[in-house]
Amino acid sequence: MFPASLRRLSLVAVAIGATGCSRVADVAYTLRADAEKLDLPAEHTERIADYLAMFHGTPTNPRMALPDPNAESPEASTADATLVPIARIDKPGYDRLTLQRGHEVYASQCAGCHGATGDGKGPAGAYLNPPPRDYRNGVFKFTSTPRGSKPRRDDLRRILKYGAKGTSMPAFRFLSEEDTEAVIDYVQVLSARGQLEIDLIREATDELDEGDDFDPETVADYVQSISDSWDRAESELVRPVTVNPPRTPETVRQGAVAFAELYCVKCHGPNARGSKSADVGQDIWGRTAYPANLAMGMLHGGRRPDDIYRRIYSGINGTPMPSSKDPNTAIGETPEQRSERIWHLVHFVTAVIENNGVPDDAQHAIDDALRVAAGGPSP
Ligand code: HEC
Ligand code: HEC
Structure with missing residues (x-):
């Protein structure tokens, strides 16, 4: 389903210009299992790459997909064992053209620091303290939601508009509203993709032996629960239960x-x-x-x-x-x-x-x- 060339997990990052404004030409996402030299059987690593590509596409063709709850669940044991039988749909609100635009904004404005995969290892990242956020574990620091929850879209808008004072995270005041919304979608794709990857690596490490394959329903559950955690955050705004008294x-x-x-x-x-x-x-x-x-x-x-x-x-x-x-x-x-x-x-x-x-x-x-x-x- 995914040719080996797409599985090439190398990242070609070309930084042009020494002015700190770097463009990153990315052809493929890096895979954590490879970058961190995790000792997984090749068949599991390949399967993880397949699932990530199924649900989140490629850098130039990103997706935010969910398992399709209405599709007939196909037989896990299809004749063609290389097929991964999960039907999927685009998550409502995550349009592929917008995601492509988000990727373009990200590649030109963000990847130099945050890396094409969102691992925080862009060409400029190594020199920064604190380092650019690695989004791949789905953890964001400055949220208006309770501890442990995802940020709301508004939190991501705030950090894009004002930056993070005292760090190298810049304020992007010049970004148009469309570009801002598109890049927020794309950051969510990178984050969801990274979290799914962690879940699948854990599943492979803890539950699978060599020769086993992932259970498609388990994979579908992971994807769905990551998506749910983002949706839930929107209604989890922390509201003080007493008003701010006058300061004296x-x-x-x-x-x-x-x-x-x-x-x-x-x-x-x-x-x-x-x-x-x-x-x-x-x-x-x-x-x-x-x-x-x-x-x-x-x-x-x-x-x-x-x-x-x-x-x-x-x-x-x-x-x-x-x-x-x-x-x-x-x-x-x-x-x-x-x-x-x-x-x-x-x-x-x-x-x-x-x-x-x-x-x-x-x-x-x-x-x-x-x-x-x-x-x-x-x-
Ligand atoms: C010059 C480097 C640099 C660039 C360019 C940059 N960032 Fe950041 N970014 C950072 C650093 C450093 C942090 C970590 C701040 C901290 O830990 O307090 C960060 C943090 C973040 C966070 C995490 C906020 C949180 O609550 O955890 C988000 C989201 C983010 N950046 C998005 C973006 C997006 C989107 C772009 C492009 C439009 C971008 N950044 C461009 C350096 C950069
Ligand atoms: C266990 C250690 C610990 C305790 C206890 C603690 N803090 Fe912190 N606090 C930290 C660390 C670490 C950071 C920096 C986190 C970062 O940005 O990476 C921090 C950051 C902050 C910030 C900066 C937030 C920002 O937006 O950058 C404020 C304000 C703060 N703490 C207030 C408090 C207050 C008030 C209390 C007591 C109610 C408290 N802290 C208790 C460890 C602690």
């Missing part, structure tokens, strides 16, 4: 107390400047995680009060920055208390940014709270 020195002070009494200081340090020595572990992309220096004001996920609220409420996917629902983080007993406290933390963080450091009053509040927690006298 008192709410900033309360935020400072919360910063000390909760878990924030452990990672961000008593002066909120982050701590290079706090060993907080790695992110899921395998890099040492550094708690943000809040005094620098480079909030990657946006600086509007709602953005900061959601960051504290949900944490940051793929990193040790926890969600306020983490069982270890007793942030408040009722949802209202929790929400109020998060707003105070937002006021504190905003004050730290504006002041390029913790304001004196707030610093006293933090120091007092830490002294009390350590068993010292209350102020």
